[in-house]
Amino acid sequence: MYRAVERFADLEDEKYIYDVGMIYPRKGLNPSDERIKELAGSENKVGKPVIEFFEDPKPLKQEEESKPKNKKQKK
Numbered sequence: 001m002y003r004a005v006e007r008f009a010d011l012e013d014e015k016y017i018y019d020v021g022m023i024y025p026r027k028g029l030n031p032s033d034e035r036i037k038e039l040a041g042s043e044n045k046v047g048k049p050v051i052e053f054f055e056d057p058k059p060l061k062q063e064e065e066s067k068p069k070n071k072k073q074k075k
Contacts, residue, residue, distance in 0.1 A: 002036065006050040010039075024051045 002025070004018040013029055024039070025031050031039075038044050039051045 001054055001056050002040070002051040003054055004050060005052050006046060006048070008039075008046060008050040011045070018050075 001023065004020055004022045004024055007017070007019050009015040009017050010024075012031070012035060013026075016026065018024055018026075036051070040049050040053070042048050044050065
């Protein structure tokens with residue numbers, strides 16, 4: 001999964017605007033590996049990475065939710 005680290009207009013997706021923190025690609029878009037490399041590197045029109053890889057936190061949250069919570073005992 002990728003997220004925008006710079007605001008940019010995706011020139012290969014009808015200039016769709018990605019604000020910082022938005023997930024790339026948006027639903028229904030399947031960019032090539034080459035396009036992802038271009039946006040994650042400096043070989044693009046901006047000259048610096050505009051997206052970065054990150055791991056989806058959802059599985060981690062599910063693990064945390066399944067752990068029993070320690071309840072404080074009242075004295």
